[in-house]
Amino acid sequence: MTLTPLVHWAQRHEEIFLRVELTDAQNIDVQVQDNVLRFRAQGYGAKGLHEYEFSLEFLFPVKPQVRHKSTQRQVNLTVLKEQRGWWERLTPQERRPVFLTPDFDRWLDESDAEMEIWEKDEKRSRLRTAKLKGEGFISLKTAFLFVYNLVQFLGFSWIFVNMTVRLFIFGRDSLYDTFHTMSDIMFFCQILASVEVLNAAFGVVRTALIPTFIQVIGRNFILFIILGSLEEMHHRPVVFFVFYLWSTIEIFRYPFYMLGCCNTEWKTLTWLRYTVWIPLYPLGVLAEAVAVIQSIPIFDETRLFRIPLPKVIGTSVSFSYVLHVYLIFMFLGLFINFRHLYKQRKKRFRTQKRKAN
Template sequence: LRVEMQTLTPHVYWAQRHSEIYLRVELSDVQNLDISVQDNILRFRAQGHGAKGDNEYEFSLEFLEPVKPEVTHRSTQRQVNITVKKQEHSWWDRLTVQERKPLFLAPDFDRWLDESDAEMELREKEERINRYLNQTPALFFPEFLGLKKGYLFMYNLVQFLGFSWIFVNMTVRLFILGQDSFYDTFHTIADMMYFCQILAVAEVVNPALGLVKTGVMPAMIQVVGRNVILFVIFGSLEEMQNKAVVFFVFYLWSMIEIVRYPYYMLACIDNEWKLLTWLRYSIWIPLYPLGVLAEAVAVIQSLPIFDETRLYSIPLPKALGQSLSFSYTLQLYLVLMFLGLFINFRHLFKQRMRRFRAKKRKAH
């Protein structure tokens, strides 16, 4: 009679980060250890003391996504720790290709993090590295750190003063003139708004040069979007300058910025006000979508004006017609505007979650 020996599998626990997979094999006094990764399958074989006593144990795992063939491991008296690097930095929904989890596999709750916690851990590591890098030039050139903070503080101060002037001016005029203030907003506010929005180009340059840690793309989406509304829609069309939508666009912009810029000012001098921090990470939730909605109304109101005046129209060959109205470009821009809203809203929401999660951790 032929007797088939049952394959013995040890208890295996797993966890992940964006770049690595961690495996903990419950096997003590390990001998003849053989671990390899080939064709994206990890194979493990060893002799040791496990759930079935002293025996030879083995298992294999076919990973969900590609991993690097190099495997690092460390054996202790109680277990074998294995680290496998992912080919790409990403978060996996599960460990293996097969949806049904193997019976011998379980989460390693000692190392388990969900995706947002892993992002926070990664950010904390980056911040520690950045703090070291920021301190390094200051050791030899103490004025470097002072110049950087001084520049950022002054930039945020100037923007805060500019948008505060806009907000206070519009609020006072609203109380004095009522609805009449809607229709001459552009003529009284535009010069200061031009100044602030031209200066806001620095918000794209600063992260590109590494002066601040925010992303370049979210800043570019906001700066370019606002400048299209200000310079192209309002600035080039006199017919738009007397419309009430100008008031709502400018007012919503200034309400957001009179909170954002003082928050950054205090951050430059390593200071924080709890109320201001809460407003910085909360006030955008209603105001940002309302601002985009007001901008969309301005674009829609400008479409027939561009069709009529043929301003910025694109010349075409005679066979195709005289020109292509700029309004078609703006219709495409409307779609991109709401796509930008989604991207920036998601970015800001993640910022908010990370900020308040970090504060809770510090409190505990």
């Protein structure tokens, strides 16, 4: 009696991956006719050494050529889609066959698959850059990105080191003069960070625009509006925590990008870049939220940035109402960016694990 093997599947925009659970497979016969894949082989499956076969009709047209590779543990099939796109399922029937299951080792959702494409393009770009460097040239883009990340790294490192030294020397007193001692460099670094939004918007670097925009605009709002415009906030300890958490994250992020410009990787730094944000990023947003909450009564008292209404109404609205709404969007932005960063981390280490295997 012919048996059916267990089959795992995953997809990319141009390919379908099938992994057949069949050990030491022999006499493998794979064909695609009328958009139906038929597989037959002899090997060790769930029922021992037998002949196993299955047929699979695809949701959309595929090319007749099928690549297959047999290992001691399984048979890997690669089927090319006729048209590039993302399928909501593999078969025309909404209920998948009982022998078919997702391949979680290779499974990606559509956004992760697009990120994988970006990373492949970036890798090819780096290889071209490395080739040019070997010939004695370096692209203006690479030089620009390296210098930008170097300047940001030096700026945030200066802030981090100075704040740490002052904390050990002056203790709690250092919490109350952070703005006056560190604000100039922080202003410079955060204004310069606006370049990252432009880089993402114009494709200078392959990264998601919305998370970058949220982070840069959010930080500049806190720095210039909440802290910079209110002298009463300059001596609050919350300024110390905001600046310290920001700089701690960036002293790992920017050198990681610098090494990327040189087509080099330091595994320890890579791990830190994709890990330290897990506790620090939510803490940073929490510190920013505390600063916003502390500034609300000050805006009410000083009437700064009050929003004028039409003369018919004859009054104005306190800026504190805007801040109440901003607090909601702040935590929405936390969710969006945290999800984005988590996907980056998961994709990065899943790729490294796959390469190691």
